[in-house]
Amino acid sequence: MPRYQQLKAQLTRQIQQGVYAVGELLPSEHELCDTYQITRTTVRKALDELQREGFILRQQGRGSVVCERRKQLGLLTVRGFSEAVGQSVRNRFIARPSLVDWERDFPFTPAEKELGSPCIRFSRLRSVGEQPVMYEESWLASTIVPSFLDLEFIEGSFFKTLSQRYLIEVLSSEYELHAIPAREPEATALGIAIGEPVLYIALRYATSLPHYFIYSKLWCDTNRYPVGNSYPQGR
C-alpha cells in the first residue's frame, strides 16, 4: 500500500474515531511530514483525496478543517441530513443482515470473486424526526466481513463499522439515478402514496479491498430532503 494511502486511511480512522472532532483542525501539512517522515507531496496527495471525499476542507492560511461527514451516499449527500444529525436522525433496520443469493437485476455486475462468496443483504429506513426520508438496501460479499451477521453497527453507522472493525475503507462510488413512481414496498416504507415520484439510486462503492464492492439501492423522498453534492469546493 502506498504511503499516501496509509496516511489517508490513518487519518480517516482518526476522524471517524473522533480524535479530530468536526470543526477542528488537522495537524498542518508540515507537522504531518515530520510525524510520518514523508514529504509534503505525499501528505498533500492524501489530503487531496480526503478533501474530495468530504472529510476535510482546506483553507489557505488556516489549515485543514474536519467536516461533518456526509451520509452514506458517496458523492451525493442528503441535504439537511447533516444539519438534522444529532437532533433526530434515526436509522432503523427493516431487514437485519442475512445471507441471500446475489442480486441479478442491477446495473452493476458483481465480480466473479464476489459471486463465489455468499452475499449479505440488509435494508434500513432513515428518518428525520418521525418522517422517513430514505429506504436503503445493501449487499456485500460475506467473506470480507466475518461475523457480520451478529454484529451491532458502531454508532449505527455501516461505514464506521467497516472502517473500525474490518479496516475496510470506502473509496469511491458509481451510481445511476432514476426518477420513478414509488411501488408498494418503498411507498410503504417511506409512508407515501404508491405512484408518487421517488429518486431511485443504484450505487456501487469501491473499497480498499480490490475487487470487492458494496452495492446499494436507495429510494429517496426528495420533497423535504433533496439530494445534492455540495461539498467544500476548492477554487
Add this chain to the structure above:
Amino acid sequence: MPRYQQLKAQLTRQIQQGVYAVGELLPSEHELCDTYQITRTTVRKALDELQREGFILRQQGRGSVVCERRKQLGLLTVRGFSEAVGQSVRNRFIARPSLVDWERDFPFTPAEKELGSPCIRFSRLRSVGEQPVMYEESWLASTIVPSFLDLEFIEGSFFKTLSQRYLIEVLSSEYELHAIPAREPEATALGIAIGEPVLYIALRYATSLPHYFIYSKLWCDTNRYPVGNSYPQGR
C-alpha cells in the same frame, strides 16, 4: 492562472477539437514536460483532473487514452451534454439567448458581482434520435460573454463555445436533485404525461472566472437515459 490549469484547459480544448481523437494517446507525461517546459508534478496535476472529469484514462505502461464520452447524461461530473451522448444527439433551442432578470427562485444565490450584470437566459431541449431526454434552462452573467446573443454555438455545444470563444473553462458543479411529477411545461417539452416522475436538477457550475457561475435547471426523463457518474476509476 496556475500552469497546471493552463495545461488542463489547453488539453481540454485540443480534445474537444479532435486534435486527439477518442482512443488515441495523449503525448506522454515526459513529452508534455518538454513541450511546455514544466515539471512532471505540474503535468500530472493537470492530467489527474482530466482523468477525474472523464476526459482521459491513464494506464500504467501505456499512456493516457482519450475517452469515449459516456452514454448516459454526463451531468454529475462537469461535462456538456453533446460530448456525453455522441452522434445522434440533437439540441434544439426552446428559447434563444435573451436578456432577463436574475432568477430568484433557486437554491443558489448569485453573487453580488453577478447581480450587477444583466442576465442571459436560454433554454434547450435535448433529444436522442426523436426522443426528448432533457429540458434545460440556463442563466449566466452577460458581462463575461460579450456578443453572446448573436452567437451560434460551436457544434451545438455551450461548454465548447465558452471554452473556445471566451476561454472560460467550466470547473466543477454543485447540484440538488429532486424526483418530482412533471408539470405542464416540462411534460410538453419532454412529450410525457403530466404527473410522470421526472428528475429535476438545480445546478451551479463554477468557472475559471472567479465569482462567476453558470446556473441551470434540468428536467430529465430518466426512463430511457438514467443519469449517472460512472467515470474511469483509478485504483
Add this chain to the structure above:
DNA sequence: TAGTGGTCTAGACCACTGG
C-alpha cells in the same frame, strides 16, 4: 527492453489567514 504512468524525495517561493 524501452517507454509509460505511479510513487516519492527535498527542497523553494507564493498568497492568504490569524493574532
Add this chain to the structure above:
DNA sequence: CAGTGGTCTAGACCACTAG
C-alpha cells in the same frame, strides 16, 4: 508577523505494457 495551504522545480526508483 509567523504559520498555513497552493504551486512548482529537478530529480529518483518502481511496476507495468508493448513490441
